[in-house]
Amino acid sequence: MAESSRDLILSRIREALRTPGPAPAPRPDFAAPLHPRPAQGDDLAVAFAQSFVRVGGAFYYCESEEHFYDQLFLYKKEQQLEHLYVWEPELKKLLHAGDLVFRGDEEGFREHADAGLTSCEALVARTGSILVSGATGSGRRLSIYPDQHLVLARTSQVVADIGDALQLMQTKYGPGKLPSMVSLTSGPSRTADIEKTLVLGAHGPRRLALFLLDDAPDPTA
Numbered sequence: 001m002a003e004s005s006r007d008l009i010l011s012r013i014r015e016a017l018r019t020p021g022p023a024p025a026p027r028p029d030f031a032a033p034l035h036p037r038p039a040q041g042d043d044l045a046v047a048f049a050q051s052f053v054r055v056g057g058a059f060y061y062c063e064s065e066e067h068f069y070d071q072l073f074l075y076k077k078e079q080q081l082e083h084l085y086v087w088e089p090e091l092k093k094l095l096h097a098g099d100l101v102f103r104g105d106e107e108g109f110r111e112h113a114d115a116g117l118t119s120c121e122a123l124v125a126r127t128g129s130i131l132v133s134g135a136t137g138s139g140r141r142l143s144i145y146p147d148q149h150l151v152l153a154r155t156s157q158v159v160a161d162i163g164d165a166l167q168l169m170q171t172k173y174g175p176g177k178l179p180s181m182v183s184l185t186s187g188p189s190r191t192a193d194i195e196k197t198l199v200l201g202a203h204g205p206r207r208l209a210l211f212l213l214d215d216a217p218d219p220t221a
Contacts, residue, residue: 051128055187069098134181
C-alpha cells in the first residue's frame, strides 16, 4: 500500500529529529564593544583623518607651528577670508607670533563673520568628530555662527571613541563639572529635509576645516 502524503511528512520529521542539529550559537558578550577599536598612536591620528574627510571636513596636517602659519595663510587666501575671528587668548598669541591677520574682538561679528578659529576638547577617530565646549574663550557662538569653522587641534587630543573623549573631559574638569555646552561636530552643517536636496550651512557653518598640529615628542631628540 502506497504511503500517504501524511505518512511521508511524518517520516521526514522523524528523520530530521534523529539527525543532530547545528551547534548552538555562542552566547554574545554584551559587555564587548560593538565595533573594534581603532589602532593607537600614529595610526589613531590617521584613522581620525580618514573619518573626518569622509564626513566632509577639510583636513590639514601641520608638522610644526611654522607649518601651521603657512597652511592657515594659504587657506585664508584660497577661501578669500577677510574677517577671521579669534577669541581665545592662546590662539591670539599663536597667530600674533605668525604675523597672521585676524579679528580678536566682536566688532562687526554678526555682519562680517566669514570664519572663526577655535580650539577643541578632543578629536574622535571612529566618527571623525570634533568635541567642542563653551568653556573656552570662543564661547558658544564662534563654532556655530560664522560661515566657516576652523579648528586648531593637537595629535595628543585624538582618542578612539566618544566615550574616551568624554572621559578626557571628566578628567580635565572634574566629575559633575562638565561645561554647560558640549557639542560633537561631524562635518559641516547639512540637511536634506526639503525634497531630499542636500543643503550645506543650514544650521551652522557651511565649511569645517581642521588644522592638526603634531605635538608628539621627537624620538631623535
